[in-house]
Amino acid sequence: xxxxxxxxxxxxxxxxxxxxxxxxxxxxxxxxxxxxxxxxxxxxxxxxxxxxxxxxxxxxxxxxxxxxxxxxxxxxxxxxxxxxxxxxxxxxxxxxxxxxxxxxxxxxxxxxxxxxxxxxxxxxxxxxxxxxxxxxxxxxxxxxxxxxxxxxxxxxxxxxxxxxxxxxxxx
Numbered sequence: 001x002x003x004x005x006x007x008x009x010x011x012x013x014x015x016x017x018x019x020x021x022x023x024x025x026x027x028x029x030x031x032x033x034x035x036x037x038x039x040x041x042x043x044x045x046x047x048x049x050x051x052x053x054x055x056x057x058x059x060x061x062x063x064x065x066x067x068x069x070x071x072x073x074x075x076x077x078x079x080x081x082x083x084x085x086x087x088x089x090x091x092x093x094x095x096x097x098x099x100x101x102x103x104x105x106x107x108x109x110x111x112x113x114x115x116x117x118x119x120x121x122x123x124x125x126x127x128x129x130x131x132x133x134x135x136x137x138x139x140x141x142x143x144x145x146x147x148x149x150x151x152x153x154x155x156x157x158x159x160x161x162x163x164x165x166x167x168x169x170x171x
Contacts, residue, residue, distance in 0.1 A: 102156035102163055107139075109152065109167045119147045123165075 110122040110129065121144065123130045130138045137143045137157070145162065146153040152165045 100159055102159050102161040105154065105163055105165050107142075107154075107165060109165060112147070112167070121147060121152060123152075 106125045107123040107130070108125075110124045112122065113120045118133055120131055120133050123132060123138075125139065128139075132138045132144045134144055134147055141157050143155040143157060144152065145155050150167055152167060154163045154165060155161070156163055
């Protein structure tokens with residue numbers, strides 16, 4: 001056996017011996033509960049006579065018990081859910097969100113053409129040009145409801161809202 005192996009064996013035996021010694025010789029440690037003092041309770045009253053304080057020790061004991069009962073009631077209410085329900089009932093409801101509104105019209109009036117009593121309206125959006133007549137759906141979300149000399153009435157289909165576009169044309 002090499003010297004290194006002997007040193008390792010000695011360290012192992014020492015560790016085992018120390019573990020056995022602490023296992024059999026140590027007394028088990030028991031954690032004692034810590035008594036929690038309530039903040040609102042007055043400190044324990046020293047024995048006194050009625051002549052010194054004007055109160056008997058029975059009156060002081062009753063006051064201590066009343067304050068302890070009040071704290072226990074608060075603690076019980078904390079976990080009963082009553083305070084949360086009461087707070088929820090008292091809290092005002094937020095106002096309902098406003099109804100959705102159609103976006104502003106993205107079109108500009110370019111002109112109109114009348115042929116055999118049918119009016120074709122030219123509307124522009126960016127570089128797109130839409131040629132529409134009354135009742136036709138265009139730009140996927142709009143329908144031309146009515147054509148009047150100074151206004152166009154459009155229906156925004158997703159919300160069913162009517163919008164008007166002024167043409168600027170005179171009678």
